[in-house]
Amino acid sequence: MVAGARLTIDLEALAANYRLIRDRVAPAAVGGVVKANGYGLGAAEVARTLIDEGCRHLFVALQGEAEALIPELPAGIPVYILNGLLPGGEAACAALGAVPVLNSLDQIERWSAEAARCDTRLPAVLQVDTGMSRMGLPGDEIAQVLARPELLRPIDLHFIISHLACADEPGDAANAAQETHFRTIAASFPGVPLALDNSGGAFHARGHFDLVRAGIALYGGAPRSNAPNPMRATVHLEARIAQLRTIPAGTGVGYGLTFKTTRETRIATIPVGYADGWPRCLGNRGSAYIAGIRVPVAGRVSMDSITLDVTDVPAEHLRPGAPVELLGPHQGIDQVAADAGTISYEILTQLSRRYERVYLPSETSARIRSTASMKTAP
Numbered sequence: 001m002v003a004g005a006r007l008t009i010d011l012e013a014l015a016a017n018y019r020l021i022r023d024r025v026a027p028a029a030v031g032g033v034v035k036a037n038g039y040g041l042g043a044a045e046v047a048r049t050l051i052d053e054g055c056r057h058l059f060v061a062l063q064g065e066a067e068a069l070i071p072e073l074p075a076g077i078p079v080y081i082l083n084g085l086l087p088g089g090e091a092a093c094a095a096l097g098a099v100p101v102l103n104s105l106d107q108i109e110r111w112s113a114e115a116a117r118c119d120t121r122l123p124a125v126l127q128v129d130t131g132m133s134r135m136g137l138p139g140d141e142i143a144q145v146l147a148r149p150e151l152l153r154p155i156d157l158h159f160i161i162s163h164l165a166c167a168d169e170p171g172d173a174a175n176a177a178q179e180t181h182f183r184t185i186a187a188s189f190p191g192v193p194l195a196l197d198n199s200g201g202a203f204h205a206r207g208h209f210d211l212v213r214a215g216i217a218l219y220g221g222a223p224r225s226n227a228p229n230p231m232r233a234t235v236h237l238e239a240r241i242a243q244l245r246t247i248p249a250g251t252g253v254g255y256g257l258t259f260k261t262t263r264e265t266r267i268a269t270i271p272v273g274y275a276d277g278w279p280r281c282l283g284n285r286g287s288a289y290i291a292g293i294r295v296p297v298a299g300r301v302s303m304d305s306i307t308l309d310v311t312d313v314p315a316e317h318l319r320p321g322a323p324v325e326l327l328g329p330h331q332g333i334d335q336v337a338a339d340a341g342t343i344s345y346e347i348l349t350q351l352s353r354r355y356e357r358v359y360l361p362s363e364t365s366a367r368i369r370s371t372a373s374m375k376t377a378p
Contacts, residue, residue: 003356004271004304005239005326009041011049013232015362017218018053020230021202028208031057031195033215035065035082040277040351041219041234044072045359050218051077052364059213063089066098078158080125083135090114094122099158101125105141108151115154123156126189130181130196131174132165146188157192159211160185167200168225175204199223221344222334229334235348237327237355239270239288241320242305253307254299259284266311268295270324273304277350278326279340286339289325291317 022030032055033039038046047058047069058073059080060066066079073079084103085093090110093100102108102124115122129136137145145151162182166172179196186194193210199217202208203224216222222229246266253259253267270288274280283300290313298309310318327333333344340347 003354004242005237005276005355006358007351007355008236008238008358008360009045010232010234010236010360011045011365012360012362013220013234014041014046014049014218015053015364017220017231017234018050018055018214021199021212021214021217022054025197025202025208025212028197029057029211030055030202031059031080031211031213032218033059033082033198033213034069035059035061035215036349037065039216039219039345040348042357042359043069046218047073047077049362049365052362052368057211057213063093063098063100067092067096070096070098078123080158082127084127085110091117094118099123099125101127101135101161102137102155103127103135104137105144108145108155112151112154121154121156123158125159125161126157126192127161127163128182128185130162130178130185132163132178134163136162142185142188157189159193159195160189161195161211161213164196164198164201167198167204168223170200170204170224175201179206216345216348219344219348220333221348233328233332235327235333235351237325237351239272239324239326241268241318241322241324242271243269244310244318244320252299254283255302256300259299259307259309263311265298265309266313266318267298268308268310268318268324270306270308271304272306272326273302275303276352276354277347278306279336279342279347279350281340282336286336287331289328289330290322292330293317294330295324 032050034043034047037043059082061082063081066081070079078099080099082101084107085100094114127136129138166174182196195211197208197212199215200223202212217231220231220234249261249263251261272278280301286297287294293313295308295310298307333347337344337347
């Protein structure tokens with residue numbers, strides 16, 4: 001495949017990040033959040049890597065994501081749908097074997113009715129709102145559920161969960177308030193396993209209930225703000241120079257001519273743009289690296305191309321086809337996100353399918369596949 005850029009996905013780094021979180025939160029289990037196509041890296045590839053490391057709980061956002069993922073996985077791995085079920089999706093979800101996260105009284109009523117129709121207990125997770133005012137049952141609906149025990153009788157509750165609004169800031173008082181509220185609600189559901197922490201919560205200095213839902217930290221994003229990032233980078237994005245030119249001082253570059261040269265300037269154009277998920281707002285403020293040298297974006301990011309000021313790069317590193325680092329050892333997803341005024345989640349999930357994708361296998365996955373190959377050899 002000839003592409004404008006190559007995205008290398010390091011599955012061993014992903015596995016190492018999983019192990020770091022697992023060891024930190026033990027004896028709690030760690031589930032992997034693989035929504036949005038595994039944060040842009042490939043849900044099936046990410047999920048299989050996590051399973052090889054012992055992960056037994058996977059989370060997606062939408063029913064369609066579960067429908068695409070479950071056929072790619074070994075049997076018996078629960079896939080939880082965080083956004084729950086839209087009306088009319090119950091029968092398909094039950095047939096698929098996915099586990100909905102029930103976020104409202106209405107969803108509970110519909111899933112309970114589906115269980116009665118199937119004449120079987122159906123699995124589910126119950127999410128309660130402890131202060132984020134997003135997904136989850138508010139207090140009045142929790143009270144109604146408790147007053148109608150027949151609703152939950154045909155449902156096999158895997159977990160009671162909630163979500164921290166300020167987990168990346170461990171000192172925020174909202175974390176303690178949500179945890180206290182969560183414990184109070186959970187007391188009404190004795191014996192049901194509990195899950196509250198996400199990536200940021202996994203790094204809080206306290207207990208972690210029964211399950212941690214790890215997301216951005218698996219993919220190398222910083223789990224806490226204003227603290228060193230202990231996670232390994234999982235992605236490397238390398239473009240290649242498509243064209244080089246030298247232009248005189250006083251020359252405009254790109255749409256709107258928003259960049260004006262102040263000296264004779266060497267411009268390199270790379271075939272990556274906002275259609276590839278590179279934020280348009282990085283025009284005149286973002287950068288790339290050539291041979292370890294920072295080269296600023298000169299002008300606007302276009303749909304399919306970016307112009308870089310490479311005047312200070314030695315000539316031996318400049319030629320059509322020469323590599324240009326967009327994500328790698330010199331700038332990771334958190335740095336690019338900071339330059340773009342956004343968060344690392346957005347940088348990852350926008351990575352384009354136009355990139356050539358190369359997966360570096362995890363050590364565990366490679367060992368498992370090698371063993372399986374030897375067993376099936378004639």
